[in-house]
Amino acid sequence: MPRFFTQDHEWIEVDGTTGTVGITDYAQGQLGDIVFVEVPAEGRTLAKGDEAAVVESVKAASDVYAPVGGTVTEGNAALTEEPDLVNSDPEGAGWFFRLTLSDPDAVATLMDEDAYKSFVASL
Amino acid sequence: MSVNQSGWRPERPSAADAGAATATGNRALMLEEPLIFEIGSTRTTGVDFADGDVRHDRLGDLTRKTPIGLPGLSEPETVRHYTRLSRQNYAIDLGLFPLGSCTMKHNPRLNERIARLPGFADVHPLQPVDTVQGALGVINQLAFWLIDLTGMHGVAMSPKAGAHGELCGVLCIKAALEARGDTERRVMLVPESAHGTNPATAAFAGFTVEDIPATAAGRVDLAALKARLGPDVAGVMITNPNTCGLFEPELKEISDAVHAAGGYVYCDGANFNAIVGRVRPGDLGIDAMHINLHKTFSTPHGGGGPGSGPVVLSEALSPYGPLPYTARTADGHIHLIEEERAQEFSDEHFGGKHDSFGRMTAFHGQMGMFTRALTYILSHGADGLRQVAEDAVLNANYVLRRLEDVLDAPFAASGPCMHEAIFSDAGFPDGFSTLDVAKGLIDEGFHPMTIYFPLVVHGAMLVEPTETESKATLDQFIDALRSVATRAKAGDPSLKAAPHFAPRRRLDETLAARKPVLVWKDKAPLADAAE
Secondary structure, three states: OOEEEOOOOEEEEEEOOEEEEEEOHHHHHHHOOEEEEEOOOOOOEEOOOOEEEEEEEOOOEEEEEOOOOEEEEEEOOHHHHOOOHHHHOOOOOOOOEEEEEOOHHHHHHOEOHHHHHHHHHOO | OOOOOOOOOOOOOOOOOOOOOOOOOOEOOEOOOOOHHHHOEOOOOOOOOOOOOOOOOOOHHHOOOOOOOOOEOOHHHHHHHHHHHHHOOOOOOOOOOOOOOOOOOOOOHHHHHHHOOHHHHOOOOOOOHHHOHHHHHHHHHHHHHHHHHHOOOEEEOOOOOHHHHHHHHHHHHHHHHHHOOOOOOOEEEEEOOOOOHHHHHHHHOOOEEEEEOEOOOOOEOHHHHHHHOOOOEEEEEEEOOOOOOOOOOOHHHHHHHHHHOOOEEEEEOOOHHHOOOOOOHHHHOOOEEEOOOOOOOOOOOOOOOOOOOOEEEOOOOHHHOOEOEEEEOOOOOEEEEOHHHHHHHHHHHOOOOOOOOOEOOOOOOOHHHHHHHHHHHHHHHHHHHHHHHHHHHHHHHHHHHHHOOOOEOOOHHHOOOOOOEEEEOOOOOOOOOHHHHHHHHHHOOOOOOEEOOOOOOOOOEEEOOOOOOOHHHHHHHHHHHHHHHHHHHOOOHHHHOOOOOOOOOOOOHHHHHHOOOOOOOOOOOOOOOOO
């Protein structure tokens, strides 16, 4: 399934009209040990760029933005008890939330994996 | 997701080198001390009360039928408990405190003596004003000197700390905009080199915050600031000297541009210590600036005293300042102006120019800090205050120049620093960080400097020595920091396990954040507690 990336270090994996969102391995590395994650409630409507979730490491709290617009279908409940999943498996079990995309074509404006890799290399 | 740019990483303790354990947990004469509840017993008490005669109480069935079970301690146990705890503390009275913080400089004992005079210490805020003319005189005289030292028009004395003062100043700006019907100005500009509380204050007051970038030299990007000014901008909040330890030489030009665009200029005066007696913010076009009495004017704060953050105001903002305020009339009487008399008094004495936004506090502010700050001002005099600023700047530059060969100093080329010297972690090998240097300094007997702030400097180390420290003390500190920094750059593994000699070794900050213990839990309930 195709995966897209934002300049704010979120990833989104798209399966038809469903997207799964998380933060990248680079982002978790920058944050250090994650201690708390707040995911959006089911049914919340998000526009592209909305503050969708909060991730806290020991020192810094950061907002996670919606890469594209949609309606949240599920937040990753496992992160409440095990926020360190974001450190150990950021682009797998450490996903943040799933949403139904309001416009599945909107992901075309995001970076693909190669573009994101060169973006990170430029930082 | 926004990225933590400061380079800060939490640390987990190294399992290796746990150190030799003692049977008691004490380390030589540094004693482990449990919580007071854990030492106490319901069978012990430090006082001997006569049995009360409560046969005629009116509680009926509500009288307690079982003992309350509160643990007590004997007097010597109590004295030892608190004395042991005090030995584990570190304070400005023990040694150099290089944090750029409210604990930074010596609190003169003369201040304490004056503040304890019964006429100041034992007054009540609701006493008739005729009986507290001396105390009100202190507030009024301090107000005069703060206005004089800053070249401003008025002052709000009641704010109780720096951020409270910021809020007061920003509310004055808001009131002034509303008074002229200019309600479309919703944006407050905050440069990256400003204090972290500034954007929080602006947001709390209902403004939208926008960043203005810093230049590579560590100062406000004037062109970017000018480009952003417009009819939606309420003002700018700028810190001078800024958090990079640098003076903003273009502040007058910034003020003129902001005023021309219809906005106001708030200056964060937390670092006023470096310019007191040398620079008058009023001459730079500032509209409002808070002064941390607990920093520049030496009142104790970090060690347990309350903060105090009076706000000096320009002529444009003075009418909107908070109530109450003091005013001396020609007959020598000092008035305390509250809501009931505000309009009448300003009609009589200030040509009716008064439109207060309200109150910041219930009463007049931190009286005990006013007495101390005025004592400090009067005992130093104008020449002494100027020397405070000059010596503080000289000390910071001495630290900067003596360490710049071992530590990267990102703004060393930006000219002399002001109140603080800033270094970065550039040149440290992989796996070694600013935190390791801070922990190593603890072993050397120094409180670490501020670390990982300002955010714009990677792995920042911020040293604010102030005028308090002698050259001999600074030399000891510099030698210690040189040694630790050299070990970090050489990748000395023993530094990763520092501190080796503190009562606690390196703490597991991640575990503390993931599984915080916020409530005391009785591990072994006292057997007799339920009797």
